[in-house]
Amino acid sequence: MEGFRVLVVDDETDFLETIVKRLRKRKVDAVGLTSGVEALKYLEKEHFDVVILDVRMPGLDGIETLKEMKKKRPLMEVIMLTGHASVESGMQGMQLGAFDYVIKPADFDELMEKIRQARERKSIHEEKLRRS
């Protein structure tokens, strides 16, 4: 589990802070950011394995952010976090290349499991790329 980087993007700072703390507690190198714009800027110079991205945010929303992220870092896996009434947005995110979606309030263990799976898929993809 250790040794990989996770970026959490959510406008709800209380949620963001806590989830970052809990991830770090589990030896995950986690960074929390409060907006899509900020996250995209941060990604200019930093690399992450998995991004946990809230769908509904002021400014650039989760779906738009996801599109931009996938352009910049196609291999980086994104897990959508939705508190939205419609599961559609989560599904839409998956169509745009997100790894999975989790409905808020998510069970932390479930989220951890998904992060691990996402990271595994990313490693497999990287492996394939390296081999080809």
Add this chain to the structure above:
Amino acid sequence: MLLPLPVPRGFRMMRMEDRSYRKLHWKIVATTLSFSLVPLFVVGFSIYYQFSVSYKAKVMESLRTLTENRANAVDLFLDERVSQLNTLVYTNSIDQLGDERYLTRVFTLLQMRSKSFVDVGIIDAEGNHVAYVGPYQLKGLNYRNEEWFGETMLRGIYISDVFTGFRKFPHFVIAIMRREGEKTWILRATINTDIFEAMVKAAQIGMKGDAFLMTKDNILQTSPRFGGELLGKVGYPIFPKFQGARVEETELGGEEALYGIVWLKDKQWLLVIKEDPLENLTPILRTRVLVIALVLGGVLVIVMGTLLVSNAVVRQLVKTDREKAVLDAGLVQSSKMAALGKLAAGIAHEVNNPLAVIKEKVGWMKDLLSEEDVGASENFKEFDDAVKKIDYHVERARKVTHRLLGFARRMEPFQEQVTMNRVIEETVDFLKNEAHYRNIEIRTALDPDLPTTTSDSSQLQQVFLNILNNAIDAIGKNGVITVSTGYDARNRELSVSIADDGPGIPSEVLGKVFDPFFTTKDVGKGTGLGLSISYSIIEKLGGTIKVASQVGKGTTFSIHLPLVNHATA
């Protein structure tokens, strides 16, 4: 205990509107009646009026003919007498006639022609009765001062009014004067009125008809049948002289009747013929009765027809309205569901964010409690317990909001081939243990020929699961649940009915079972979303779900789904 089945909403509405239906009914009746009865009355009245006018004209005409005939007959009678006497006077001299023996011969001749001559006499210029033949001793009487004598001397001919005279029977006198050289003499004959009385009386028609002669001073010259006797005065107005016969229906002497009146030619007498209009106009009365009967019959038929038609129209209207009300109730339910869905989703979303924060914070606290050396703290157990409780209740809240989102979500149902019977069997299998444990038997009566349809099996399963779970909860212990399927080829509809023999649902809450958050279960046991989710799923699949329940007997949910076959290939 047998309670009546709940009354559908539309029905209750109809009862409230009963009065307006009745009002409409009477409005239709009134309009139709006025439009059909008015022409009927007009036609009936005009037929009667036309008939009575023409019939009355006919009656008047025949009365005129009768009056003229009678008058002519009387005139003719008087003419004949006068000309007879004229012939006598101008063919014989006073010397001949002054001889009583000759006069007797002549009188006998006269009587041969007409029995009405009573006597005959010769009077000289001084008024002396010089010769007389007849039943009375009148010879030698002097008439110089009598009115008729003067008149005769003046005019040459005189016809008297009727009088009874000395002889106590009605008669009148015709006197003719002749100037024979220097001698002037008068022949005077008395004539019995019997004959022309008989002529006049022949015109007394019917039970109440009357006919008589009267002078210009309304003195009766013949005896009428009613209201007066010979030489009595009639209470009529004095008639001026007029030409021809006058016929009219009028009131004379206080009696309403048909009168035919004509002046005689030779004598200033009036012939009056009276007819009872009631007798003569009987055909008119009969027509009136007939017309009234026809009109009444027509009215009866029209009223009955109108009532029947209006009743049928209103009944049809009530039926249509009732159907519409049922449809409206369905529409209200689905729009209510849609509105509540939106509301529920909004609330769920707003609650989810703080719940997420709480959950993470609790998770963090748990992490800290497990890792740091707080086990020694005397309140460790309390902290641990509190954190676990918070976690548990956040979980509970999360389940509610997630179900709410599920209720509201607009996810398109899958389009797959569904074998309904298999879906039901799987669902029943899933619940068998639970049911067995509670001694509830789930019977299935599945139509083996049920066609497959295009639908969403997992959503259908959720619906069956919800309803079966409710049925099991409702029964509690010991009971039977019957699940049956069927296919209506005509409407191309699959039907599933799930019936339990539980306590049933009281009619006052039956309308609410599909509402979100409506639950009869204990707090914490049910969210009140199961049936509303089922409702929206079935609706999305294009079907209907209905509930019928009788307290003490059980509840039946019936689901109808259209057969969709476009993806058979």
